[in-house]
Amino acid sequence: MDQRLEYKALNDQAYDAIKQGLISGRFAPRQVLVLRNLAETYGISTTPVREALQRLVGEGLLVMQPNRSIAVPDWDVAKFTELFRIRCELEGLAAELAVAHITKDALRELTALAGQIDATLTEGRLKEYVALNQRFHFTIYRAAHSPRLLRIIENLWGEVGVYMNELFASGRYVAVANDAHRMLLAGLASGDAAATRAAMVHDISVAAEAMLPRISELAGHSV
Numbered sequence: 001m002d003q004r005l006e007y008k009a010l011n012d013q014a015y016d017a018i019k020q021g022l023i024s025g026r027f028a029p030r031q032v033l034v035l036r037n038l039a040e041t042y043g044i045s046t047t048p049v050r051e052a053l054q055r056l057v058g059e060g061l062l063v064m065q066p067n068r069s070i071a072v073p074d075w076d077v078a079k080f081t082e083l084f085r086i087r088c089e090l091e092g093l094a095a096e097l098a099v100a101h102i103t104k105d106a107l108r109e110l111t112a113l114a115g116q117i118d119a120t121l122t123e124g125r126l127k128e129y130v131a132l133n134q135r136f137h138f139t140i141y142r143a144a145h146s147p148r149l150l151r152i153i154e155n156l157w158g159e160v161g162v163y164m165n166e167l168f169a170s171g172r173y174v175a176v177a178n179d180a181h182r183m184l185l186a187g188l189a190s191g192d193a194a195a196t197r198a199a200m201v202h203d204i205s206v207a208a209e210a211m212l213p214r215i216s217e218l219a220g221h222s223v
Contacts, residue, residue, distance in 0.1 A: 010045075010048040011051050013042070014038075014042060014048045014051075015052035015055055015056065017052075018033070018053065018056060019056065019154070019158050022062075022158045022161050023157040023161040024130065024131060024161055025162060027072045028165070029073060029074050029075045029163075029218070030072060031071060032065075033062065033070050033071065035049055038053075054070075059158075061159060072162055073159075073162075074219070075219035077219050079159070080208075080212070081212075084205075087153075087204050088205065090152060090153055091137070091201075092200045092201045092204075094141045094146065094149055095140055095141075095144075095188075095196045095197050095200035096193045096196060097145070097146055098196070099187070099191055101143050102140075106139055110184075110188070111185060113135055113136045117133065117177070117178045121177055121178060126167075129168070130164045130165060130167070133177075134161075140184065140200075141153050163211055167210060167211055168210075169210075169213075170214065172210060173207070173210035176206055180203030181203065183199035184199040184203065
């Protein structure tokens with residue numbers, strides 16, 4: 001009985017770790033996930049990793065290739081555009097809901113994160129932006145106190161996270177990368193739900209606009 005519970009815990013841990021890797025952009029489109037390498041990385045056997053990968057395939061976050069290897073889905077403009085539209089609606093809703101529940105501690109955390117983001121942009125440490133941006137967003141989403149909505153948003157980020165490393169491909173996004181975060185902070189601090197939702201939609205929209213030309217290029221399409 002105890003061994004079975006431990007095994008299930010390892011299965012869940014592997015699933016959470018790989019999914020977080022997708023959300024944070026650790027993996028890239030077309031990348032094949034090698035079972036043994038992942039097992040070594042996480043310090044566990046291949047069995048829970050294999051089952052975690054199969055679970056992620058079932059959820060559409062990974063794909064099974066004809067040779068039975070498992071990979072991150074390819075670049076896909078239509079998919080990216082669909083995800084952008086869905087994210088605007090659901091993450092906008094989460095931001096709106098967060099207004100009623102946001103705490104002073106959460107506001108302080110968001111303010112600190114916005115300051116760290118400013119520093120990374122000023123100092124050109126752009127690779128650190130993706131992780132900080134994720135932390136900023138999910139601090140707000142958790143504040144919405146809607147566990148089902150949070151779970152759906154996590155799944156959306158599991159699909160879109162692989163695109164996030166292209167945020168700065170054009171060089172134009174740097175100048176505006178933290179603007180909407182400041183707007184979100186203002187809306188949350190003032191209790192303005194409509195403004196907070198609008199700021200979240202604006203943030204997602206500006207980021208998508210910055211990424212789309214590069215994603216189109218990588219997918220082999222003209223913009």
